[in-house]
Amino acid sequence: MVDAVTxxxxxxxxxxxxxxxxxxxxxxxxxxxxxxxxxSFFGNITRLKxxxxxxxxxxxxxxxxxxxxxxxxxxxxxxxIVGATAMIAMSFAQVGSYDKAIFLEQGWVDLPVIIPVAIxxxxxxxxxxxxxxxxxxxxxxxxxxxxxxxxxxRGVAKWWTKGKPVSFPTDSYASLGxxxxxxxxxxxxxxxxxxxxxxxxxxxxxxAIGSNVDAARMSGINVEKxxxxxxxxxxxxxxxxxxxxxxxxxxxQSGMGVMYELDAIAMSVIGGVSLAGGRGSIVGTAIGxxxxxxxxxxxxxxxxxxxxxxxxxxxxxxxxxxxxVYRQKRRAAES
Numbered sequence: 054m055v056d057a058v059t060x061x062x063x064x065x066x067x068x069x070x071x072x073x074x075x076x077x078x079x080x081x082x083x084x085x086x087x088x089x090x091x092x093s094f095f096g097n098i099t100r101l102k103x104x105x106x107x108x109x110x111x112x113x114x115x116x117x118x119x120x121x122x123x124x125x126x127x128x129x130x131x132x133x134i135v136g137a138t139a140m141i142a143m144s145f146a147q148v149g150s151y152d153k154a155i156f157l158e159q160g161w162v163d164l165p166v167i168i169p170v171a172i173x174x175x176x177x178x179x180x181x182x183x184x185x186x187x188x189x190x191x192x193x194x195x196x197x198x199x200x201x202x203x204x205x206x207r208g209v210a211k212w213w214t215k216g217k218p219v220s221f222p223t224d225s226y227a228s229l230g231x232x233x234x235x236x237x238x239x240x241x242x243x244x245x246x247x248x249x250x251x252x253x254x255x256x257x258x259x260x261a262i263g264s265n266v267d268a269a270r271m272s273g274i275n276v277e278k279x280x281x282x283x284x285x286x287x288x289x290x291x292x293x294x295x296x297x298x299x300x301x302x303x304x305x306q307s308g309m310g311v312m313y314e315l316d317a318i319a320m321s322v323i324g325g326v327s328l329a330g331g332r333g334s335i336v337g338t339a340i341g342x343x344x345x346x347x348x349x350x351x352x353x354x355x356x357x358x359x360x361x362x363x364x365x366x367x368x369x370x371x372x373x374x375x376x377x378v379y380r381q382k383r384r385a386a387e388s
Contacts, residue, residue: 114294187201
């Protein structure tokens with residue numbers, strides 16, 4: 054009798070459900086490909102490479118957002134941080150044979166790649182630290198704190214060059230976005246934080262805070278310090294994504310990163326990260342990223358108009374959240 058009850062309460066992990074969803078969506082687009090285009094969706098290697106490249110940069114952001122959501126928070130600022138960081142980092146990565154987009158003197162040209170990279174990472178880290186400090190020590194809701202940063206960072210992106218795009222980076226900076234480098238960067242970051250969340254004290258504290266913040270505090274965890282660290286890491290990864298994005302396009306514009314924060318949240322939730330906090334994994338987020346990539350590439354493949362794509366993508370995001378709410382209610386009823 055006990056075994057029967059135990060089996061009835063046993064559930065597949067969210068990552069497995071996401072993987073099944075990925076396979077199902079891939080099969081659907083493969084069938085549609087033959088029906089609509091008379092060709093295989095997965096038969097074109099170039100298309101698959103483009104698909105992975107399109108989502109890998111947002112995937113870098115999603116790794117940071119995943120950790121934020123696991124703590125029970127939210128980050129709406131990552132897309133704007135991408136825009137601001139891209140503008141600032143690219144302005145320090147320009148070559149000397151072109152007019153500078155900002156006030157840099159002629160001596161500040163053709164800088165070693167480490168300088169714009171360090172500046173870009175510092176910009177993202179600084180924005181994340183502000184988010185974390187506001188949330189941890191003023192106790193304002195993460196939604197409000199990161200919403201304020203979203204607006205402010207977008208303003209910085211526009212102010213930095215008075216709206217002018219910044220182009221012509223050095224070859225060493227441009228190499229950050231060449232070929233499959235963005236994908237390799239995503240894979241390295243994903244593996245690193247998968248190991249950190251699973252095997253380190255940082256990971257245990259992150260899950261503990263998301264599961265029950267009061268219990269985490271009573272167990273001796275410095276909740277405020279840890280939240281600052283989590284949001285700082287999210288900002289740092291957004292800054293990294295900004296540099297990869299600008300290097301890939303060989304230009305930076307103040308409008309870069311618009312809606313990236315929502316796509317990153319969607320990737321996390323689709324991959325099984327709970328908006329209630331305390332549950333989720335980098336593996337699930339990576340699967341969610343692939344689901345997102347297949348959907349976007351699949352819609353383009355079957356030539357679905359862009360406005361239909363946006364409507365369906367919105368429905369998928371809402372559906373993922375509804376599924377998460379259902380999972381939480383089911384677990385609460387069984388506990």
